[in-house]
Amino acid sequence: MAWTYHVIPDLNEEQLSRWQGILEERTGIYFSHHTSILQAGLTQRMREINCLDYDKYYQRIMNGKGRAIEWTALLKTLTVKETSFFRHQEAFNYVKSHLFNRLLGGELGGENSIEMWSVGCSSGEEAYSLAMIANDCIEGLGVDSYFGVTASDICLSALAEARRGNYADRKLENVDAAIKSRYFQREQDCNVVVPWIKQRVCFVQTNIINMQSMPVSNMDVIFCQNVLIYFRRWRQKEVLDSFVNQLKPGGLLITGLGEAVDWQHPQIQRVQQKRVQAYVKV
Numbered sequence: 144m145a146w147t148y149h150v151i152p153d154l155n156e157e158q159l160s161r162w163q164g165i166l167e168e169r170t171g172i173y174f175s176h177h178t179s180i181l182q183a184g185l186t187q188r189m190r191e192i193n194c195l196d197y198d199k200y201y202q203r204i205m206n207g208k209g210r211a212i213e214w215t216a217l218l219k220t221l222t223v224k225e226t227s228f229f230r231h232q233e234a235f236n237y238v239k240s241h242l243f244n245r246l247l248g249g250e251l252g253g254e255n256s257i258e259m260w261s262v263g264c265s266s267g268e269e270a271y272s273l274a275m276i277a278n279d280c281i282e283g284l285g286v287d288s289y290f291g292v293t294a295s296d297i298c299l300s301a302l303a304e305a306r307r308g309n310y311a312d313r314k315l316e317n318v319d320a321a322i323k324s325r326y327f328q329r330e331q332d333c334n335v336v337v338p339w340i341k342q343r344v345c346f347v348q349t350n351i352i353n354m355q356s357m358p359v360s361n362m363d364v365i366f367c368q369n370v371l372i373y374f375r376r377w378r379q380k381e382v383l384d385s386f387v388n389q390l391k392p393g394g395l396l397i398t399g400l401g402e403a404v405d406w407q408h409p410q411i412q413r414v415q416q417k418r419v420q421a422y423v424k425v
């Protein structure tokens with residue numbers, strides 16, 4: 144049978160507001176500022192399952208058989224997953240110097256371990272980058288410390304990709320040669336993160352607007368870039384406030400430059416750095 148490209152008209156105002164409402168309620172993503180992402184993601188999925196009517200598809204997501212599975216599939220086309228290794232180099236440099244100081248100053252506490260969290264980790268590059276710099280610090284100083292990275296995302300397909308830790312050459316184009324040779328091994332046409340780094344990264348599905356069940360506490364570093372930009376201001380603040388409870392005293396929170404710039408919290412001090420948006424729990 145010949146493949147046909149079905150034209151789906153744009154959402155009308157009523158449909159748009161209904162879809163925006165349910166998507167924001169479930170993910171926190173405020174699609175009013177990103178209607179083209181909503182339109183494209185929605186129609187991509189509707190075409191995949193040959194359901195070409197917005198209202199029928201809405202009913203399917205809300206009450207249909209297999210709605211939980213369909214919701215997961217829709218998240219795959221709706222979420223923006225752009226990421227890269229050491230995406231914001233200055234932020235990773237800052238984390239590295241923070242860890243060096245904590246290790247040198249013996250500030251890790253009795254367990255002597257570094258616990259980090261990559262929030263909205265997408266296909267894993269951010270989480271593995273954190274693991275690599277923690278390993279560099281520990282080895283560089285020759286200290287006997289442990290590190291682990293918890294990496295979370297709402298999108299199951301992104302997490303599956305992240306767990307594979309398997310990256311095409313173009314994904315490593317900007318990665319330093321020393322990092323490449325130390326932390327990746329060649330398998331067929333791909334670059335795979337070495338198993339002893341993979342073992343230190345635990346990928347879990349979590350919705351950050353509903354974090355009660357998230358098994359993280361006492362974090363040394365929380366790294367959350369390019370996730371909150373899709374949320375409304377009040378929700379960005381709510382999420383950032385909840386991170387404070389999950390940080391150790393002296394722990395570091397990194398957000399993307401320009402994200403929730405007016406956020407303040409009595410237990411948090413903004414670090415005086417122009418190229419990095421970082422906060423320390425006092």
Ligand SMILES: C[S@@+](CC[C@H](N)C(=O)[O-])C[C@H]1O[C@@H](n2cnc3c(N)ncnc32)[C@H](O)[C@@H]1O
Binds near residue numbers: 264269298352
């Ligand atoms: C643009 S990527 C950012 C990846 C990485 N942090 C970076 O800066 O390179 C945004 C990620 O946030 C995830 N995300 C969006 N809403 C979320 C939510 N409510 N809870 C958890 N993850 C979410 C998306 O699935 C996506 O993988």
